[in-house]
Amino acid sequence: MVKVVCVLYKGGPAAQEEPRLLGTTENKLGMEKYMKDNGHTFIVTDDKEGPNSMLHKEIVDADVVITTPFHPGYINAELIDKAPKLKLAITAGVGSDHVDLNKANERKITVAEVTGSNVVSVAEHVIMSILLLVRNYNVGHAQVYRNKEWYVADIAKNAFDLEGLTVGTIGAGRIGFRVLQRLKPFNCKELLYFDYQNLPSDAEKEVGARRVQDLDDFLSQCDVVTINAPLHEGTKGLMNKEKLSKMRKGSWLVNTARGAICVADDVADAVNSGHLRGYAGDVWDKQPAREDHPWRTMQGPGGPSGSSYGNGMVPHYSGTTISAQKRYAEGALEILDNWIKGKIQTPANIIVENGEYASKAYGQGRGK
Numbered sequence: 041m042v043k044v045v046c047v048l049y050k051g052g053p054a055a056q057e058e059p060r061l062l063g064t065t066e067n068k069l070g071m072e073k074y075m076k077d078n079g080h081t082f083i084v085t086d087d088k089e090g091p092n093s094m095l096h097k098e099i100v101d102a103d104v105v106i107t108t109p110f111h112p113g114y115i116n117a118e119l120i121d122k123a124p125k126l127k128l129a130i131t132a133g134v135g136s137d138h139v140d141l142n143k144a145n146e147r148k149i150t151v152a153e154v155t156g157s158n159v160v161s162v163a164e165h166v167i168m169s170i171l172l173l174v175r176n177y178n179v180g181h182a183q184v185y186r187n188k189e190w191y192v193a194d195i196a197k198n199a200f201d202l203e204g205l206t207v208g209t210i211g212a213g214r215i216g217f218r219v220l221q222r223l224k225p226f227n228c229k230e231l232l233y234f235d236y237q238n239l240p241s242d243a244e245k246e247v248g249a250r251r252v253q254d255l256d257d258f259l260s261q262c263d264v265v266t267i268n269a270p271l272h273e274g275t276k277g278l279m280n281k282e283k284l285s286k287m288r289k290g291s292w293l294v295n296t297a298r299g300a301i302c303v304a305d306d307v308a309d310a311v312n313s314g315h316l317r318g319y320a321g322d323v324w325d326k327q328p329a330r331e332d333h334p335w336r337t338m339q340g341p342g343g344p345s346g347s348s349y350g351n352g353m354v355p356h357y358s359g360t361t362i363s364a365q366k367r368y369a370e371g372a373l374e375i376l377d378n379w380i381k382g383k384i385q386t387p388a389n390i391i392v393e394n395g396e397y398a399s400k401a402y403g404q405g406r407g408k
């Protein structure tokens with residue numbers, strides 16, 4: 041019998057309306073029966089910040105912690121020190137940067153995620169975000185919906201076709217590659233990628249993408265950049281003022297990877313000044329994002345006031361569609377059950393184990 045603490049987002053009436061919303065505190069990743077039948081202690085909460093939160097109180101004698109990246113329980117070194125029995129941290133989703141992985145290694149805590157569970161969900165969101173920025177959707181929508189207006193010129197002056205533009209992805213792994221696949225039929229001028237490694241040659245051929253090895257060179261060639269790399273010491277704050285200045289004037293940046301890969305104020309300055317024509321994404325440096333976060337209000341200078349021109353920000357939800365929830369919920373349960381039964385985990389799901397980084401992507405920038 042084990043004690044599992046699980047941090048999920050609150051569902052409220054939505055969780056009752058839609059029982060497939062498994063990532064909510066009400067629907068408990070669909071794990072309640074398993075926990076009951078097996079006599080495990082199962083604490084589910086959305087209360088995760090500060091020493092008086094349920095997470096901080098309950099983790100002290102927990103064996104396992106589960107969290108989604110959408111409402112992440114931040115398992116930092118201090119919290120790990122308070123949890124002497126903790127042996128397994130499961131991410132119900134993809135991206136385990138909310139856990140201090142160095143500390144997890146020091147304590148030999150296994151960190152595992154449900155690799156691949158929502159990669160299509162995110163890739164589709166990336167395509168949507170690119171299109172809404174490049175085609176200036178927000179200004180058009182604000183006119184008809186909010187202002188009851190009709191000024192085609194105000195929209196069209198900043199609306200473009202994706203065809204003929206150069207689009208590049210930072211990170212060409214599971215999501216980045218799926219983004220390239222989905223971009224192929226748009227007949228872009230060129231598809232580029234920046235990654236530590238080459239795509240396999242058949243994959244590169246399939247999407248017709250070219251690898252650029254120098255980041256500045258890559259940024260200067262793209263009209264649209266999409267970020268699809270994990271957050272680790274090598275990518276934290278990567279897109280700062282200096283790198284943003286290497287992007288073409290009037291280009292667009294989409295980040296559905298992790299908020300902290302970009303420096304928030306530098307991005308807001310680049311959008312507000314018009315250096316970037318727009319920024320979109322669903323990930324924020326700390327979640328939920330604070331009310332006065334600059335990404336909530338940034339807007340390009342070329343749009344009518346209050347039209348959210350060039351601002352494609354939404355809460356973190358691209359990987360938590362109804363379609364994705366079943367996959368990451370079932371995957372998280374499988375990881376837990378394997379661990380309890382001492383079975384071998386699916387290798388791709390392991391981020392760190394026995395004090396070592398299993399994933400090359402996370403190991404990069406960490407000297408591994």
Ligand code: NAD
Pocket residue numbers: 133134135136156158159162210211212213214215216234235236237268269270271274275296297298322323356357358359360401402404
């Ligand atoms: P993946 O491991 O399949 O691919 C990541 C790729 O990034 C790899 O090819 C790796 O070599 C590359 N990479 C690592 N560091 C890099 C760097 N400094 N520069 C360039 N490339 C680098 O992972 P994935 O499944 O494609 O997911 C990528 C990230 O997307 C996740 O780590 C997670 O943070 C994020 N994500 C977000 C959501 C969401 O809901 N918004 C959902 C899933 C994943």
